[in-house]
Amino acid sequence: MSSSAPQADQAGEGPAPAAAATFTALTSQGEKVPVPGGSKPSVLFFFSIECGACGPGTRVLAEVQNSSPAAVNYVAVDIAPYETAEEIKEFLAGNNASSLAFASDSGTQLITAYQINQVSTAVVLDAAGREVFRAVEPDAAELRTALAAAGAG
Numbered sequence: 360m361s362s363s364a365p366q367a368d369q370a371g372e373g374p375a376p377a378a379a380a381t382f383t384a385l386t387s388q389g390e391k392v393p394v395p396g397g398s399k400p401s402v403l404f405f406f407s408i409e410c411g412a413c414g415p416g417t418r419v420l421a422e423v424q425n426s427s428p429a430a431v432n433y434v435a436v437d438i439a440p441y442e443t444a445e446e447i448k449e450f451l452a453g454n455n456a457s458s459l460a461f462a463s464d465s466g467t468q469l470i471t472a473y474q475i476n477q478v479s480t481a482v483v484l485d486a487a488g489r490e491v492f493r494a495v496e497p498d499a500a501e502l503r504t505a506l507a508a509a510g511a512g
Contacts, residue, residue: 380472381488384434384460387448392460395488396432400509402502403482404459405470407439408446410478414454416496420481421456423502430511433459438478440465485509 384392394401404420406413417435424433435456437447442463451457464470473482473490483492483505492505 380469382462382469384432384436384462386460387451387457390460392432392434394432394434395484396486399431399486400491400506400511401432401434401484401488402506403434403436403469403473403484405436405438405464405473405475405478405480405482407437407478408442408450409439412479412496414450416479416481417451417454417456417459419497419499419502421454421458423499423506424458426503427506427511428458431506431509435459435461436469437461437463438467438470438475483509 382394384394386392394403402420402423404416406417420433420435424431435447435451440463444463447461447463448457451459451461462469469475477495479496481492481494481497481502482490483502485491486509491509494501497505
Protein backbone atom coordinates (compact mmCIF):
# COMPACT_ATOMS: atom_id res chain seq x y z
CA MET A 360 0.00 0.00 0.00
CA SER A 361 1.26 3.49 -0.83
CA SER A 362 2.33 5.72 2.01
CA SER A 363 1.38 8.94 0.28
CA ALA A 364 -2.04 10.55 0.49
CA PRO A 365 -3.84 11.89 -2.57
CA GLN A 366 -2.30 15.22 -3.46
CA ALA A 367 -4.05 18.45 -4.35
CA ASP A 368 -4.01 19.27 -8.04
CA GLN A 369 -3.09 22.71 -9.28
CA ALA A 370 -6.13 24.95 -9.27
CA GLY A 371 -7.66 25.00 -12.71
CA GLU A 372 -8.35 28.15 -14.63
CA GLY A 373 -12.03 28.90 -14.69
CA PRO A 374 -14.38 31.77 -15.23
CA ALA A 375 -15.60 31.95 -11.62
CA PRO A 376 -12.93 33.01 -9.12
CA ALA A 377 -15.11 31.69 -6.29
CA ALA A 378 -14.34 28.10 -7.32
CA ALA A 379 -10.81 28.44 -5.97
CA ALA A 380 -9.39 24.95 -6.41
CA THR A 381 -10.39 21.56 -7.69
CA PHE A 382 -8.94 18.29 -6.47
CA THR A 383 -9.78 14.65 -5.85
CA ALA A 384 -9.72 13.10 -2.40
CA LEU A 385 -9.85 9.38 -1.60
CA THR A 386 -11.81 7.39 0.92
CA SER A 387 -10.07 4.75 3.01
CA GLN A 388 -11.52 2.23 0.54
CA GLY A 389 -9.90 4.03 -2.43
CA GLU A 390 -13.09 5.66 -3.78
CA LYS A 391 -12.44 8.98 -5.53
CA VAL A 392 -14.28 12.04 -4.22
CA PRO A 393 -14.19 15.16 -6.42
CA VAL A 394 -14.14 18.67 -4.98
CA PRO A 395 -16.16 20.64 -5.88
CA GLY A 396 -18.67 17.83 -5.79
CA GLY A 397 -20.17 18.27 -9.24
CA SER A 398 -23.84 17.93 -8.40
CA LYS A 399 -23.55 18.21 -4.62
CA PRO A 400 -21.99 20.46 -1.97
CA SER A 401 -18.66 19.72 -0.30
CA VAL A 402 -17.28 20.26 3.19
CA LEU A 403 -13.53 20.66 3.55
CA PHE A 404 -12.00 20.34 7.00
CA PHE A 405 -8.36 21.47 7.20
CA PHE A 406 -6.35 19.67 9.87
CA SER A 407 -3.07 18.23 11.03
CA ILE A 408 -2.63 15.11 13.11
CA GLU A 409 -0.66 17.19 15.62
CA CYS A 410 -3.54 19.66 16.15
CA GLY A 411 -5.30 19.07 19.47
CA ALA A 412 -8.63 20.57 18.35
CA CYS A 413 -8.64 18.75 15.02
CA GLY A 414 -9.66 15.37 16.46
CA PRO A 415 -12.94 16.70 17.84
CA GLY A 416 -13.46 18.61 14.58
CA THR A 417 -13.15 15.45 12.50
CA ARG A 418 -15.58 13.70 14.85
CA VAL A 419 -18.14 16.50 14.31
CA LEU A 420 -17.72 16.26 10.54
CA ALA A 421 -18.18 12.48 10.64
CA GLU A 422 -21.28 12.91 12.81
CA VAL A 423 -22.80 15.27 10.24
CA GLN A 424 -21.81 12.90 7.42
CA ASN A 425 -23.59 10.01 9.16
CA SER A 426 -26.87 11.94 8.95
CA SER A 427 -26.65 12.53 5.16
CA PRO A 428 -23.78 10.55 3.64
CA ALA A 429 -24.81 10.69 -0.03
CA ALA A 430 -25.91 14.34 -0.19
CA VAL A 431 -22.48 15.92 0.37
CA ASN A 432 -18.78 15.25 -0.22
CA TYR A 433 -17.03 15.26 3.17
CA VAL A 434 -13.26 15.72 2.93
CA ALA A 435 -10.55 16.04 5.57
CA VAL A 436 -7.55 17.93 4.15
CA ASP A 437 -4.25 17.31 5.94
CA ILE A 438 -1.96 20.34 5.70
CA ALA A 439 1.26 18.77 7.07
CA PRO A 440 3.48 17.59 4.20
CA TYR A 441 5.25 14.96 6.33
CA GLU A 442 2.09 13.11 7.47
CA THR A 443 1.53 9.93 5.45
CA ALA A 444 -1.69 8.41 4.18
CA GLU A 445 -1.38 5.64 6.77
CA GLU A 446 -0.98 8.17 9.59
CA ILE A 447 -3.96 10.14 8.29
CA LYS A 448 -6.09 6.98 8.14
CA GLU A 449 -5.05 6.07 11.71
CA PHE A 450 -5.93 9.59 12.90
CA LEU A 451 -9.35 9.45 11.25
CA ALA A 452 -10.01 5.95 12.62
CA GLY A 453 -8.98 7.06 16.10
CA ASN A 454 -11.55 9.84 15.91
CA ASN A 455 -14.42 7.70 14.57
CA ALA A 456 -14.08 9.49 11.23
CA SER A 457 -12.89 6.71 8.90
CA SER A 458 -15.85 7.45 6.63
CA LEU A 459 -14.34 10.80 5.60
CA ALA A 460 -12.45 11.11 2.34
CA PHE A 461 -9.03 12.69 2.75
CA ALA A 462 -6.31 14.48 0.83
CA SER A 463 -2.87 15.81 1.64
CA ASP A 464 -2.11 19.42 0.80
CA SER A 465 1.65 18.94 0.93
CA GLY A 466 2.19 21.59 -1.75
CA THR A 467 -0.04 24.16 0.02
CA GLN A 468 -2.23 24.67 -3.05
CA LEU A 469 -5.46 24.23 -1.08
CA ILE A 470 -4.59 26.29 1.98
CA THR A 471 -3.51 29.04 -0.42
CA ALA A 472 -6.55 28.76 -2.70
CA TYR A 473 -9.01 28.64 0.20
CA GLN A 474 -7.02 31.18 2.27
CA ILE A 475 -6.76 28.92 5.30
CA ASN A 476 -4.79 30.49 8.14
CA GLN A 477 -5.81 28.20 11.00
CA VAL A 478 -6.14 24.44 11.36
CA SER A 479 -9.53 23.05 12.37
CA THR A 480 -11.20 25.30 9.76
CA ALA A 481 -14.22 23.99 7.89
CA VAL A 482 -15.22 25.40 4.50
CA VAL A 483 -18.59 24.55 2.92
CA LEU A 484 -18.89 24.82 -0.86
CA ASP A 485 -22.04 24.67 -2.92
CA ALA A 486 -22.18 22.30 -5.90
CA ALA A 487 -20.59 24.95 -8.15
CA GLY A 488 -17.66 25.30 -5.76
CA ARG A 489 -18.65 28.67 -4.29
CA GLU A 490 -17.88 29.11 -0.61
CA VAL A 491 -21.04 29.55 1.45
CA PHE A 492 -19.65 29.05 4.97
CA ARG A 493 -16.37 29.10 6.87
CA ALA A 494 -15.67 28.58 10.57
CA VAL A 495 -13.00 27.38 12.94
CA GLU A 496 -14.20 24.40 14.98
CA PRO A 497 -17.86 24.60 13.90
CA ASP A 498 -20.39 22.44 15.71
CA ALA A 499 -22.72 19.98 14.00
CA ALA A 500 -25.67 22.40 13.99
CA GLU A 501 -23.61 25.09 12.25
CA LEU A 502 -22.46 22.63 9.59
CA ARG A 503 -25.98 21.33 8.99
CA THR A 504 -27.29 24.89 8.59
CA ALA A 505 -24.46 25.74 6.18
CA LEU A 506 -25.07 22.57 4.16
CA ALA A 507 -28.76 23.42 3.85
CA ALA A 508 -27.74 26.86 2.56
CA ALA A 509 -25.39 25.14 0.10
CA GLY A 510 -28.27 23.08 -1.31
CA ALA A 511 -27.77 19.76 0.46
CA GLY A 512 -31.08 17.91 0.51
